[in-house]
Amino acid sequence: MPSRIVTLRVNGAERELIAKPSTTLLSALRESFGLMGAKRGCAQGGCGACTVLLDGRPVVSCLIPVVTVEGSTVRTVEGLADGDRLTDVQEAFVDHFATQCGFCTPGMIMSATALLDRNPNPTREDVNEAICGNVCRCTGYEPIVTAVLAAAERRRAAEGATELTEAEV
Amino acid sequence: MLTSVQVPESAEEARAALQDGAVPLGGGTHLMARAADRADGDLRLVSLRKAGLGGIDVEGDTVTLGAATTLAEIEDDDRLGHLAGCVRSIASPPVRGLATVAGNLFVPQPYGDLAVALLALDAELDVLGADGARSESLERVIEDGLRPGDLVTRVRFTATDAFRFYKASRRRLNSASIVTVAARIVVRDGLVEDVRLALGGVARRVVRAAGAERVLRGAPLNAEVVARAAEAAAIDPFDDAYASAWYRARVFPVHLRRALLGA
Numbered sequence: 259m260p261s262r263i264v265t266l267r268v269n270g271a272e273r274e275l276i277a278k279p280s281t282t283l284l285s286a287l288r289e290s291f292g293l294m295g296a297k298r299g300c301a302q303g304g305c306g307a308c309t310v311l312l313d314g315r316p317v318v319s320c321l322i323p324v325v326t327v328e329g330s331t332v333r334t335v336e337g338l339a340d341g342d343r344l345t346d347v348q349e350a351f352v353d354h355f356a357t358q359c360g361f362c363t364p365g366m367i368m369s370a371t372a373l374l375d376r377n378p379n380p381t382r383e384d385v386n387e388a389i390c391g392n393v394c395r396c397t398g399y400e401p402i403v404t405a406v407l408a409a410a411e412r413r414r415a416a417e418g419a420t421e422l423t424e425a426e427v
Numbered sequence: 428m429l430t431s432v433q434v435p436e437s438a439e440e441a442r443a444a445l446q447d448g449a450v451p452l453g454g455g456t457h458l459m460a461r462a463a464d465r466a467d468g469d470l471r472l473v474s475l476r477k478a479g480l481g482g483i484d485v486e487g488d489t490v491t492l493g494a495a496t497t498l499a500e501i502e503d504d505d506r507l508g509h510l511a512g513c514v515r516s517i518a519s520p521p522v523r524g525l526a527t528v529a530g531n532l533f534v535p536q537p538y539g540d541l542a543v544a545l546l547a548l549d550a551e552l553d554v555l556g557a558d559g560a561r562s563e564s565l566e567r568v569i570e571d572g573l574r575p576g577d578l579v580t581r582v583r584f585t586a587t588d589a590f591r592f593y594k595a596s597r598r599r600l601n602s603a604s605i606v607t608v609a610a611r612i613v614v615r616d617g618l619v620e621d622v623r624l625a626l627g628g629v630a631r632r633v634v635r636a637a638g639a640e641r642v643l644r645g646a647p648l649n650a651e652v653v654a655r656a657a658e659a660a661a662i663d664p665f666d667d668a669y670a671s672a673w674y675r676a677r678v679f680p681v682h683l684r685r686a687l688l689g690a
Contacts, residue, residue, distance in 0.1 A: 259431035279472075280429040280462070302460040309521045315499055317524040321459040323432045326452070326474040369521060390600035391519020 264328050268293070269337030277324045284308045284319040287334060295335035295364040299393070306392035309365035310334045316372040318391070335364035338371065346416070347371050350409035351402070358396035366392045370406045378417075380410055429462045430469040434477050441478040442555045442578040449473050451578060453495060453530030456522050457538065475527070480580055483507065492582045494529035498541065501528070509590050513544045513609070516594045519601040529579040532565065537603040537628045537669060542569070544592055545584060546625035546633055547609035553581040569633055589613045589621075593686035595628075595678065597669055604628035605670045606679050608686035612643075619643045629662040629675055636660040639683070650684060657683045 264277045268291060275281075275290035287293045287310070296319055299307035303318040310319045311333040319332075338345045344352070347370050357363045366389060373380055373388035380388070385406045386399075394402060432452070435441040445451060452458055452472040462470055480495035485506045492501070501507050502514045502523060517523060517531070517540050531541040532552075542565070550565040555578045563573075565582070573579070591610045596602035607627030613620045622643045624636040638659035646652045657680035664675035684690070 279432040282459075301463065303456050303518075303522050303525075304460075306519065306521055312524070315524040316521040318456075318521045321455045321525060323429070323452075323455070323459070323472070323474065325432050326434050326476045328434070365521075372520070387515070387600055388520055391521045 262325060264324050266324075266327065266329070267331045269333060275324070279323060279325065281324050282320055283310070283312070283317075283322040283324045283327060283332070286324040287319065287332070293334050293336050296368075297361055297364065299361070304391075304393070305362075306365045306369065306389075307362055309368045309392060311368055311372060314372075314375070316369050333368075335367055338367070345371070346412045347374065347406065347409040350405040350412065354401050354405035354408055356397060356401040356405035362392055362394040362396075366394065366402055370402075370409065373406065374410055374413060378410060378414060380407070382407060428468075428470060429459075429472065431471045432474055433472070434474045436477050436479070438478050438480055438555055438578065438580050441473055441475055441480075442557075442576065444473040445576045445578060447471075451475055451529070453527030454497060454522075454525030456518065456526045457530065457534045475529070480529075485586075488585045488587065490584055490586050492528045494527065494579045494581060496528045498523040498526045498528070498531070501541075507586075509586055509588075510541070510544060510592075513540055513592045513594075516540055516592075516596070528582055532568070532579065532582070536631055536633065536665070537605070537607075537667060539633055540594055540604055540607050540627055542633045543604075543607045543625045543627035544590075544609040545582060546635060547592075547611050547623055548584040548587070548590060549611070549623060550582050550584040552579050553583070554578065555580050566635060587611060591686060593682065595682045595685075603669050605675055606682040608683055610687065612648075612687065614648050617647050619646055619648050624656075624660075626660065626662065626679075629660075629664045629679055631663070631665060634661065636662075643687075648687065650688060650690075653684045653687050654680055 259279050261276050261278050265274050297307035299305035301320045303321045308320040309316050369389050369392050385403045433444045449471040452474045475495040480493045482493040484491040498514045552563045554563050589611050594607045595605045604627045609625045611623045622640050624640050626634050639656035642656040642659045664672040666672045
């Protein structure tokens with residue numbers, strides 16, 4: 259089967275690549291677009307290191323033939339920060355020492371971002387469940403869970419402050 | 428080796444593409460994970476992602492799930508709260524964002540927990556074949572399979588408060604089944620009036636525990652009866668990385684009791 263051109267919206271920009279049937283979304287991101295955040299760990303959907311948001315949902319990008327997601331919107335860890343300004347989840351990972359070797363971190367951050375986008379008030383159990391597909395061999399998970407809860411708290415505080423400002427106006 | 432991936436835009440087009448050994452691709456969480464292992468010959472896939480087979484429809488008690496509906500979509504749908512426990516016991520959020528309803532019906536054990544639930548609920552499948560659309564019971568399809576080139580388009584079942592789901596696994600989250608029990612069970616005046624029982628993890632395919640159902644039907648729902656029902660269930664466990672066949676057989680009665688009696 260011949261290669262074909264696939265268009266995706268990646269981190270807000272239209273991107274094109276020439277894909278073989280076996281080209282996965284992960285290899286498109288890493289090898290065609292040079293986005294090295296998502297990692298190739300197990301390549302079987304088991305470790306979560308390749309987690310990205312596909313049309314807003316966390317998915318393991320290693321299992322997706324990229325030709326099947328033509329026209330989709332993809333968000334990777336590179337699409338989170340605004341220049342040097344990290345997102346609340348990224349800040350919290352730094353503040354709470356939630357990263358050691360860093361291999362799982364982009365996937366963890368995407369899973370955590372997806373959780374907070376849907377559930378701004380997660381319990382510790384919600385966080386455990388959200389990251390249960392992301393394997394970390396360094397941290398023992400506790401600093402990661404703490405960071406995600408702290409990010410949620412920070413986001414709620416920021417949103418509370420915004421509401422206050424709007425109310426004052 | 429993965430040599431072709433077609434992405435048809437309708438169910439009919441998808442069915443027509445299922446020729447010469449091409450197989451349907453749902454979320455790819457099973458097929459794609461093993462694509463690299465297939466050194467022998469071609470793997471040719473027909474993706475259902477754009478074939479218009481998604482969607483969840485609830486009319487009264489009747490629930491219809493499109494074949495390509497993802498497990499994440501089920502999880503997020505408040506109308507399907509009765510399936511939430513089952514779906515959330517399967518893999519992890521980034522896998523459930525891909526894995527599909529129909530895909531789950533055809534993955535080998537110890538996966539396929541949604542299939543166990545749907546078998547207990549006596550689900551019907553809409554199947555598109557070379558000679559048109561037809562309806563098949565999931566039970567028959569699990570026993571005999573589909574004809575080559577058949578495509579499941581929808582899964583339909585009746586939601587009921589009588590549904591129970593229980594899964595024992597090595598870890599509480601993101602772990603395959605050691606024993607899965609799904610039941611539709613109605614108890615009236617202390618006696619089991621009606622029961623339909625499906626099991627996962629205890630045989631190479633999802634099984635209906637008809638022998639156990641016969642013991643339960645008409646009997647009081649207590650530990651002694653459930654123990655006899657467990658003995659009457661035809662199970663044929665296997666060894667894998669999660670548990671040995673011996674272990675599965677040993678703990679099956681315990682988990683059946685927990686599933687049906689909560690203790």
